[in-house]
Amino acid sequence: xxxxxxxARDAVLGAVRAAxxxxxxxxxxxxxxxxxxxxxxxxxxxLLDLLVDRLEDYRGTVVxxxxxxxxxxxAAQLEGAGSVVTPxxxxxxxxxxxxxxxxxxxxxxxxxxxxxxxxxxxxxxxTACRVAVAxxxxxxxxxxxxxxxxxxxxLPDRHVCxxxxxxxxxxxxxxxxxxxxHPGRPLTWVSGPSATSDIxxxxxxxxxxxxxxxxxxxxxx
Amino acid sequence: MTTTHLGMPTxxxxxxxxxxxxxxxxxxxxxxxxxxLQDAQLRTNLRRATRTIRDKRLAVTAELPDxxxxxxxxxxxxxxxxxxxxxxxxxxxxxVTARGGTVHWARDAAEANRVVTDLVRAxxxxxxxxxxxxxxxxxxxxxxxEAHGVTAHETDLAELIVQLAGDRPSHxxxxxxxxxxxxxxxxxxxxxxDAPPDLTNDPRALAMAxxxxxxxxxxxxxxxxSGANLAVAxxxxxxxxxxEGNGRMCLTLPRVLITVMxxxxxxxSFTDLEVFLQLLPRSSTGERMNPYTTMWSGVTPGDGPQEFxxxxxxxxxxxxxxxxxxxxxxxxxxxxxCLNVCPVYERTGGHAYGSVYPGPIGxxxxxxxxxxxxxxxxxxxxTAPDPHDPAATLPFASTLCGACYDACPVRIDIPTxxxxxxxxxxxxxxxxxxxxGRPTATGLAMRVAALVLSSGRRLxxxxxxxxxAGRVLRGRRLRHLPFPGSRWTLGRDAPPLPTTTFRAWxxxxxERS
Numbered sequence: 001x002x003x004x005x006x007x008a009r010d011a012v013l014g015a016v017r018a019a020x021x022x023x024x025x026x027x028x029x030x031x032x033x034x035x036x037x038x039x040x041x042x043x044x045x046x047l048l049d050l051l052v053d054r055l056e057d058y059r060g061t062v063v064x065x066x067x068x069x070x071x072x073x074x075a076a077q078l079e080g081a082g083s084v085v086t087p088x089x090x091x092x093x094x095x096x097x098x099x100x101x102x103x104x105x106x107x108x109x110x111x112x113x114x115x116x117x118x119x120x121x122x123x124x125x126x127t128a129c130r131v132a133v134a135x136x137x138x139x140x141x142x143x144x145x146x147x148x149x150x151x152x153x154x155l156p157d158r159h160v161c162x163x164x165x166x167x168x169x170x171x172x173x174x175x176x177x178x179x180x181x182h183p184g185r186p187l188t189w190v191s192g193p194s195a196t197s198d199i200x201x202x203x204x205x206x207x208x209x210x211x212x213x214x215x216x217x218x219x220x221x
Numbered sequence: 222m223t224t225t226h227l228g229m230p231t232x233x234x235x236x237x238x239x240x241x242x243x244x245x246x247x248x249x250x251x252x253x254x255x256x257x258l259q260d261a262q263l264r265t266n267l268r269r270a271t272r273t274i275r276d277k278r279l280a281v282t283a284e285l286p287d288x289x290x291x292x293x294x295x296x297x298x299x300x301x302x303x304x305x306x307x308x309x310x311x312x313x314x315x316x317v318t319a320r321g322g323t324v325h326w327a328r329d330a331a332e333a334n335r336v337v338t339d340l341v342r343a344x345x346x347x348x349x350x351x352x353x354x355x356x357x358x359x360x361x362x363x364x365x366x367e368a369h370g371v372t373a374h375e376t377d378l379a380e381l382i383v384q385l386a387g388d389r390p391s392h393x394x395x396x397x398x399x400x401x402x403x404x405x406x407x408x409x410x411x412x413x414x415d416a417p418p419d420l421t422n423d424p425r426a427l428a429m430a431x432x433x434x435x436x437x438x439x440x441x442x443x444x445x446x447s448g449a450n451l452a453v454a455x456x457x458x459x460x461x462x463x464x465e466g467n468g469r470m471c472l473t474l475p476r477v478l479i480t481v482m483x484x485x486x487x488x489x490s491f492t493d494l495e496v497f498l499q500l501l502p503r504s505s506t507g508e509r510m511n512p513y514t515t516m517w518s519g520v521t522p523g524d525g526p527q528e529f530x531x532x533x534x535x536x537x538x539x540x541x542x543x544x545x546x547x548x549x550x551x552x553x554x555x556x557x558x559c560l561n562v563c564p565v566y567e568r569t570g571g572h573a574y575g576s577v578y579p580g581p582i583g584x585x586x587x588x589x590x591x592x593x594x595x596x597x598x599x600x601x602x603x604t605a606p607d608p609h610d611p612a613a614t615l616p617f618a619s620t621l622c623g624a625c626y627d628a629c630p631v632r633i634d635i636p637t638x639x640x641x642x643x644x645x646x647x648x649x650x651x652x653x654x655x656x657x658g659r660p661t662a663t664g665l666a667m668r669v670a671a672l673v674l675s676s677g678r679r680l681x682x683x684x685x686x687x688x689x690a691g692r693v694l695r696g697r698r699l700r701h702l703p704f705p706g707s708r709w710t711l712g713r714d715a716p717p718l719p720t721t722t723f724r725a726w727x728x729x730x731x732e733r734s
Contacts, residue, residue, distance in 0.1 A: 008327055019542035020542065026300070120440060135509070191509070194513065197506060200402055207466055208469070
């Protein structure tokens with residue numbers, strides 16, 4: 001088969017097949033690592049402690065509160081932001097938190113999305129999350145109605161994220177299993193505020209993404 | 222008081238033109254290393270940086286009780302991907318297309334550059350923002366776009382430093398690792414128009430200057446170009462793993478996103494993410510998890526780019542795939558752990574390798590992508606094998622200590638591949654297995670050695686001559702042999718010559734007893 005006259009697709013796939021003509025068959029992948037569902041999950045407080053420890057290690061701000069105190073806790077984290085963007089699907093009990101501290105709410109609606117310039121000039125963003133990984137201190141957003149599209153959690157400089165105890169899983173495999181329910185959704189994995197180590201490998205927190213990550217961890221109650 | 226501008230000795234002028242081939246821009250490794258080894262500042266910068274990152278990596282990998290099991294899974298998954306590459310690529314194409322993306326294929330760098338440039342033009346853009354990407358560096362995309370009137374803005378901090386300085390990257394993960402904070406301050410102050418006048422060398426101040434410089438660019442850019450850390454065949458999910466948020470900016474704000482990915486980066490299933498999202502961050506930056514990872518699948522209405530193009534790149538990968546020992550270089554996930562533990566890299570720096578892929582993995586990947594000593598195939602002929610080709614000297618840039626193999630999260634046996642590629646570089650064969658190319662100095666030396674060693678009389682005569690020379694030199698070392706021995710002493714000292722022959726020594730021992 002000649003590469004001439006064929007499409008790039010045919011040529012590349014043809015070259016791959018030719019290269020593998022004498023190759024060994026695919027091996028079975030050993031999965032002896034800790035997989036989803038294999039870890040004891042009884043100790044919710046232990047998981048929350050681990051998540052908080054890891055987030056603080058990344059210099060994120062973490063506050064813990066009881067289910068009944070979310071509004072107060074969120075309001076405290078929004079104080080001084082001036083304005084906050086919210087997705088349309090925030091639970092009612094905290095959607096009024098910004099008003100408690102005189103912060104203007106800008107709702108990002110599919111029908112009338114805020115422009116990049118508007119988002120850039122907004123002080124904070126308030127969202128929920130899809131799942132959180134204790135072992136790595138990671139929060140994953142999947143664009144659900146209580147999280148909004150990706151741009152709203154990117155441009156404002158302060159991200160206030162509410163994590164419920166039942167959303168916290170032990171490790172990465174458990175999180176991937178949760179996310180696999182909607183694999184087509186755009187995902188943002190956040191582990192602390194943005195950071196760089198490009199200058200002499202010295203870690204500097206806060207570059208292009210939100211420089212100020214504040215996580216409100218809501219206990220099991 | 223008047224001030225005199227004294228120039229900036231630490232910032233070299235930008236080269237008049239970029240190297241023709243990002244995979245082969247310099248002289249041989251030994252020649253280039255002679256130059257970089259003279260640079261005391263470079264060695265200080267590298268020693269500090271690689272030690273820091275080595276300690277961090279060891280700490281976070283030791284933390285996981287199942288780290289070795291994750292490595293096993295990663296290695297086997299990559300072998301599985303290679304064995305099933307055609308079907309996985311077709312599945313990936315179908316998944317991405319079903320979710321509203323467009324898949325393009327490119328046989329080589331020129332074709333990939335053409336595809337991307339046409340897409341940028343079709344979008345009506347004269348500038349693009351870029352996420353750090355090895356694949357686009359490998360094909361020289363920025364230079365190609367520039368030549369066609371499109372400005373490519375690198376947005377990763379280290380890439381920005383390299384681009385502003387007119388420098389070449391010297392590390393896969395931290396391309397400006399060879400620069401210290403003072404040098405970076407100089408680069409920003411002299412080459413970044415909007416740098417604050419009172420900019421200090423504090424890393425935070427430097428990072429904030431870059432943030433301010435790039436912000437406006439992110440907000441106005443219409444087209445972004447990225448690479449990909451991996452793509453899932455089953456779901457069409459493409460992932461970019463990063464730290465600064467420049468990736469999120471590029472992958473979220475522009476209207477059009479063009480991603481260039483090597484064909485070997487595909488993974489079979491969404492579940493495989495659970496392995497690679499543990500292996501990659503801990504091996505590369507030594508963090509439990511990198512600050513940001515973005516994953517997307519085709520186009521999501523109302524969220525992120527509304528036009529997505531995935532360019533699947535061969536550029537020598539199928540040639541490497543045909544080599545049953547060398548193909549494991551394609552398992553690489555570009556974490557750069559092997560660079561950080563390599564005693565050779567730590568001393569010579571990345572520029573000595575003359576390729577966008579430096580270090581141990583570069584020493585086995587670069588020659589294979591270029592087809593050095595490869596017989597090739599009717600569809601992708603190997604380049605004329607030439608052991609004097611700079612890329613053919615890369616497999617020799619190693620002590621074979623094996624530290625890279627120990628550090629590799631997907632267990633690439635780099636030392637074995639290095640030895641295999643040394644053989645290929647010195648004894649190239651054509652498609653029928655016949656030796657081709659000019660005879661090498663080593664080959665000639667071996668033939669002479671065979672002649673001498675096959676006769677006791679000849680060996681005795683040569684040994685006597687060596688003993689005579691040894692007595693003349695009286696144990697002094699020879700640093701530079703005359704040609705053709707000079708090729709050998711380019712990278713090492715000759716050992717001191719003995720003053721007596723083995724036979725004479727044995728005879729004397731016999732007489733004494």
